[in-house]
Amino acid sequence: MFFKDKVLNEEDLKLKIGFFHLSSCSGCQVAFLDMFEKIVEFLDTVELVYSNMLTRKREIPFLDVAFVEGALCVEENYHLRLIKEINEKSKLIVSVGACASFGGVRRLSCGNQMPQPQHNSFIPLTEIELIKNKLKYAIPGCPPNPSLLENFLLALLELDYDFLQPFEFIASSNDASGFNLISEVVNKGFCVGCGTCETACPTRAISFSQSCGKPNFTPSTCVHCGSCLAACPQSFKPYPQPTY
Amino acid sequence: MLRLDESFLLGKYKKAFKTVSKEGTPIETLFNLMFRENLIDGLLTYSKEKGKVVPKLILREGEFLQPQVPFGFGLNSLLKKAIQKYRLSKLAVFGTSCVLDGLNKTQYYGIGCNWVKTAVALKVGQLCLGNITEEGIRALLLHLKGRGEKLKRAFIEERELIFQTDKGKLKIPMEVLHKYILSACRYCLNLSSRGSDITYVQKERENEGLFIIRSERGWYTVAKLQKRAPGELKLKGAGQEEVDSLVSLLREKILLNIDSIIDRVEIGLPVPKWSGNKLRKFYRLWNSIETSDFEEEVF
Ligand code: SF4
Ligand code: SF4
Ligand code: SF4
Ligand code: SF4
Numbered sequence: 001m002f003f004k005d006k007v008l009n010e011e012d013l014k015l016k017i018g019f020f021h022l023s024s025c026s027g028c029q030v031a032f033l034d035m036f037e038k039i040v041e042f043l044d045t046v047e048l049v050y051s052n053m054l055t056r057k058r059e060i061p062f063l064d065v066a067f068v069e070g071a072l073c074v075e076e077n078y079h080l081r082l083i084k085e086i087n088e089k090s091k092l093i094v095s096v097g098a099c100a101s102f103g104g105v106r107r108l109s110c111g112n113q114m115p116q117p118q119h120n121s122f123i124p125l126t127e128i129e130l131i132k133n134k135l136k137y138a139i140p141g142c143p144p145n146p147s148l149l150e151n152f153l154l155a156l157l158e159l160d161y162d163f164l165q166p167f168e169f170i171a172s173s174n175d176a177s178g179f180n181l182i183s184e185v186v187n188k189g190f191c192v193g194c195g196t197c198e199t200a201c202p203t204r205a206i207s208f209s210q211s212c213g214k215p216n217f218t219p220s221t222c223v224h225c226g227s228c229l230a231a232c233p234q235s236f237k238p239y240p241q242p243t244y
Numbered sequence: 245m246l247r248l249d250e251s252f253l254l255g256k257y258k259k260a261f262k263t264v265s266k267e268g269t270p271i272e273t274l275f276n277l278m279f280r281e282n283l284i285d286g287l288l289t290y291s292k293e294k295g296k297v298v299p300k301l302i303l304r305e306g307e308f309l310q311p312q313v314p315f316g317f318g319l320n321s322l323l324k325k326a327i328q329k330y331r332l333s334k335l336a337v338f339g340t341s342c343v344l345d346g347l348n349k350t351q352y353y354g355i356g357c358n359w360v361k362t363a364v365a366l367k368v369g370q371l372c373l374g375n376i377t378e379e380g381i382r383a384l385l386l387h388l389k390g391r392g393e394k395l396k397r398a399f400i401e402e403r404e405l406i407f408q409t410d411k412g413k414l415k416i417p418m419e420v421l422h423k424y425i426l427s428a429c430r431y432c433l434n435l436s437s438r439g440s441d442i443t444y445v446q447k448e449r450e451n452e453g454l455f456i457i458r459s460e461r462g463w464y465t466v467a468k469l470q471k472r473a474p475g476e477l478k479l480k481g482a483g484q485e486e487v488d489s490l491v492s493l494l495r496e497k498i499l500l501n502i503d504s505i506i507d508r509v510e511i512g513l514p515v516p517k518w519s520g521n522k523l524r525k526f527y528r529l530w531n532s533i534e535t536s537d538f539e540e541e542v543f
Binding site: 151193195200208212213214 | 320347
C-alpha cells in the first residue's frame with residue numbers, strides 16, 4: 001500500500017491529505033473540519049495540504065490521500081479538469097459522503113438550477129472509470145459523522161485493514177439506500193429489530209414499527225446516503241465481537 | 245472447535261450472583277443506585293407505557309420500571325437523542341445482545357451516531373431466548389392454550405422459560421417459542437449477551453434475579469454499589485446447579501437455532517454473523533455426528 005511505500009521511501013513521513021469539493025452542499029467538508037478538532041493528538045502525522053475552505057493554496061499540490069465530497073457535474077468544465085487533476089496528483093482517493101459515493105441528493109436532481117438553465121447531470125465518483133484504480137474507499141453518510149471520519153483517518157494511518165475493508169466494499173457498490181437495507185437485511189430475515197438504522201438515518205426515512213418489530217422505509221425522503229445499511233449490525237461485521 | 249458447552253453458551257464471566265433487591269427488581273435497583281451515585285447520567289432501555297413495551301430514555305433515579313414482559317423493539321432508535329440531543333456522556337444501556345451489537349458497531353466505526361465510543365458507561369445484557377411481537381405472543385398463547393390469554397410476566401426458573409398469564413403459569417416449550425419469535429432470532433447464537441458488562445436473568449420472584457458479571461467495569465460497579473448501599477441489593481454467589489440449569493435451557497434453544505441456520509445453508513441462503521469459513525467447518529462437523537449424540541456434547 002502507498003503508505004507503506006511512503007514509510008520506506010520518503011523522508012517526509014507526514015501523510016499529506018487534501019479535501020476537494022465537487023457538486024455538494026459542503027456539509028461533508030464541515031464534518032471533516034469538525035473532526036480536526038478531535039485529532040490534535042495525531043496532527044503531527046497528518047498535513048492538510050489542500051482545502052478550498054481552509055488553505056490558501058489555489059494550486060493543487062501532490063498529495064497522498066484526496067478526500068472528495070460531491071458528485072461530478074458532467075456539464076461543468078471545472079469539474080472535469082479537477083477530477084483529472086486529482087487523479088494525477090493523488091495516490092489514493094476517498095469519496096466522502098453520499099453525494100460522492102452514491103449520488104446522494106444529487107441523484108434526485110432534475111436540473112434547472114440557476115445560473116445554469118440546462119438540465120445538469122450528476123455522477124457519483126464511484127462510477128467514474130478514470131479514477132477507478134485510485135478510488136479505494138467510499139464513506140457513507142449525509143454527512144458522515146465526524147467520529148466516523150476520525151476513526152477512518154486513524155485506520156488509514158495505522159493500516160487497520162479490518163476497519164477499512166467495509167469501506168472498500170462500499171466503494172464498489174453503486175447505490176446504497178433504504179431499499180438496500182430492506183432487501184439485504186429485512187427481507188433476508190436478518191433484522192433483529194434493534195433500531196440502529198433509525199438512529200443512523202439523517203432524514204427520518206426510516207422509522208421503527210413497534211408492531212412488526214422492524215423498520216419502515218419511506219422512499220420519498222431517502223437521500224441515498226447509505227448510513228442505515230452501514231450502521232445495521234446485521235449488514236457487515238468485521239468489528240470486535242464477543243469471543244466464542 | 246465449537247462446543248455447546250458453558251463457555252460457548254454463557255461465554256466468559258467472572259462470577260454469577262443470585263441477587264435480591266429490597267424494593268423493586270434487582271435491575272431497577274442497580275440503575276437507581278447508579279443514578280444516585282452519579283455513575284450514569286442516562287439509561288437507554290425498554291419501559292412500559294400505556295400497556296405497551298417501548299424504548300425509553302430514563303434520565304432520573306426512580307423513573308425506570310422494568311417491563312415484566314421482556315420483549316421489545318427499536319431500542320437503538322433513541323441513541324442519537326441520548327447522545328447528540330441530550331449530550332449524555334455516562335449512558336447505561338440495558339437490552340439484548342443484538343441491541344448491544346448495534347451499539348458496539350456504532351462505537352467501533354462511528355457510523356449512525358456521533359461520538360458514541362466514549363459515551364457509554366455500562367452495558368447490561370438481557371438473557372434472551374428470542375424476541376416476539378405482541379401479535380406473536382397472542383399466537384403463541386393461542387397455540388399452547390387454545391384460547392386468548394394475557395401475558396403478565398416472563399421469567400426463567402429451573403431450566404424453563406415460564407409465562408405468567410392472567411390465567412396462571414405456563415411452561416413454554418422451546419420448539420413452540422421458536423416458531424413465533426422474530427425470524428432473525430432463530431439464527432441468533434448470542435442469547436446470553438456475551439460481550440456485555442453484566443448479563444441479567446429475571447427470576448420468578450420479582451425482587452430476584454441473576455447477575456452474571458463479565459467485565460472489570462461490571463465488577464467495579466456492583467462492588468461500589470454494594471459498599472454504598474449494602475441493604476438494597478444483596479448478592480450471593482450462584483451455585484453451579486443454577487448455572488447448569490441456565491446452560492441446559494440455552495443449549496436446548498441454540499440447537500434449534502443451529503438447525504434453522506443449517507436449513508438456510510442447505511438451500512443456499514446467506515447466513516448471518518458467521519464468516520463463510522467458520523460455518524463451513526461447523527457444517528461439516530454437524531453432518532459428521534448422529535442425532536443421538538446430542539446428549540453427549542459432541543461439539
Ligand atoms: S453527502 Fe450530504 S452533507 Fe455531504 S455534500 Fe452531499 S448533501 Fe452535503
Ligand atoms: S433511509 Fe435514511 S439512512 Fe438509509 S440511505 Fe436513505 S436517507 Fe440514508
Ligand atoms: S439496524 Fe438492521 S437489524 Fe437493526 S432494526 Fe435496522 S434493519 Fe433491523
Ligand atoms: S434472540 Fe438474539 S437476535 Fe433475537 S432478540 Fe434475543 S439477542 Fe436479539
